[in-house]
Amino acid sequence: MGILDNDTVIVDAILTKLGRNKLRLGQSLGITQYAFGDTGVDYTLYNPNHPSGSDSYGSAITSLPMLEAVPDDDVFMRSKLYGIGQRGIQNFAFVDLPDGLTRTIYHIPKGIESTAIELKPRVYSAGKEISANNFRFTVLDMRGLKAQVEGSSVTGTAFNAADIDKRQLVGTSLSLNAQGGQISRNVTRTVNIELADGGAAPVQVTVTVQKNTAVDDPGTGTS
Numbered sequence: 001m002g003i004l005d006n007d008t009v010i011v012d013a014i015l016t017k018l019g020r021n022k023l024r025l026g027q028s029l030g031i032t033q034y035a036f037g038d039t040g041v042d043y044t045l046y047n048p049n050h051p052s053g054s055d056s057y058g059s060a061i062t063s064l065p066m067l068e069a070v071p072d073d074d075v076f077m078r079s080k081l082y083g084i085g086q087r088g089i090q091n092f093a094f095v096d097l098p099d100g101l102t103r104t105i106y107h108i109p110k111g112i113e114s115t116a117i118e119l120k121p122r123v124y125s126a127g128k129e130i131s132a133n134n135f136r137f138t139v140l141d142m143r144g145l146k147a148q149v150e151g152s153s154v155t156g157t158a159f160n161a162a163d164i165d166k167r168q169l170v171g172t173s174l175s176l177n178a179q180g181g182q183i184s185r186n187v188t189r190t191v192n193i194e195l196a197d198g199g200a201a202p203v204q205v206t207v208t209v210q211k212n213t214a215v216d217d218p219g220t221g222t223s
Helices: 017-024
Strands: 094-096 102-105 117-119 122-125 128-130 135-139 145-150 167-171 173-178 187-195 203-209
Touching: 094 187, 094 203, 102 117, 102 173, 135 145, 135 173, 145 167, 167 173, 173 187
Parallel strands: 102 203
Antiparallel strands: 094 122, 117 173, 122 128, 135 167, 135 187, 145 173, 187 203
């Protein structure tokens, strides 16, 4: 859901297919949990030097247009809020990747295969790594890709998503690669990573996949 007007409390809520079906059948929606997010908010606009004083420090932020609600938390809830409203808290746990948040699946020259990447997330709090079990990897667009997870509770590459273009896998690390000869141009894909049981801010990884359809293609492709 999303707040549509900054001056009055107007909330736009969109039901999922399951929610609409329950409503059609006259059943209770059974909502037991909720979460808040600030996707679309640019905190760099906060200006402690505003000439109008402290009441206007955040005026540029509160004047930003609100995002329309969409029934996909991978889009609308990319930046979830944690905590219970405390100020000055800097030690909330968060997911990160030691190898960086931008990766490339490179085309192997003179062939149609590509080189896999491995995503091994870690969880940090107060600047220290803390132990974590399984992570949930959500690949927002799996077309032309293949994936496999590692983990003690993982068997094979079991996918769990209703959307054929979006796959979720749970494990300790994710190996992601392009299917041979299936990527006709350079593309960019996004992977969301979060703790499977929650409790830490998630992270997004941007993956560039090089074209791999031509045997003689050096891998540059087109953007």
